Amino acid sequence: MRIELTSFTPEDTRTIGGALGQVLGPGDAVALTGELGAGKTTLVQGVAAAVGFTGPVVSPTFTLVREYQGRPLRIFHVDVYRLERVQDVLDLGLDEMADQGGVLLVEWGDAVEGLLPGDHLLVELWVPGPDEQRRISLAPTGASWQARWASLEAALGGWIAG
Numbered sequence: 116m117r118i119e120l121t122s123f124t125p126e127d128t129r130t131i132g133g134a135l136g137q138v139l140g141p142g143d144a145v146a147l148t149g150e151l152g153a154g155k156t157t158l159v160q161g162v163a164a165a166v167g168f169t170g171p172v173v174s175p176t177f178t179l180v181r182e183y184q185g186r187p188l189r190i191f192h193v194d195v196y197r198l199e200r201v202q203d204v205l206d207l208g209l210d211e212m213a214d215q216g217g218v219l220l221v222e223w224g225d226a227v228e229g230l231l232p233g234d235h236l237l238v239e240l241w242v243p244g245p246d247e248q249r250r251i252s253l254a255p256t257g258a259s260w261q262a263r264w265a266s267l268e269a270a271l272g273g274w275i276a277g
Contacts, residue, residue, distance in 0.1 A: 132161020
C-alpha cells in the first residue's frame, strides 16, 4: 500500500501534514525522509497544528529533539541527520518517547527505520523540478496502519496524485 500526493506550495504541504495529524494517535511513529529543503519540517508544522499546538515549529537539526505539546497529543520532533553512530540514536531514547504516548516524527528517519516501533509510517518527500511542487509518498508498516489506511486515504483524497 502506498499513497502518492502532489503538493504545489508550502501551504499545501502544511495542509497535508494537518490531514495526517488528524489520523495520528498516541504512540505513532513517522519516519520522514527527503533531500534538504524537501519540506519535512513544513509537513511537521501541519501535523503540530492539527493536534492543537499553536507555537512555532522549527527544524530540530541542531537541538536534535523538539517537543510540542498539543491537545491532547505531545509531538517529539527529532532530526537524526547529524548523528553518525547507532549509539547516538539510541542515546536519544526514541523508544522512551514512543512509550510516553506522544507522536514521534523523525526527520531523516529512513536512516534509523529499524530503531522505530514496528508499526510506523514512512513519508518520503522530493522535489521533481525547479518549482515549489513536491511529491509526497506515504507507506505503512504494521497492522495498526493497515487498519487506519482508509481513513488516511480519505483525509488526503484531495492531494492524491493523478
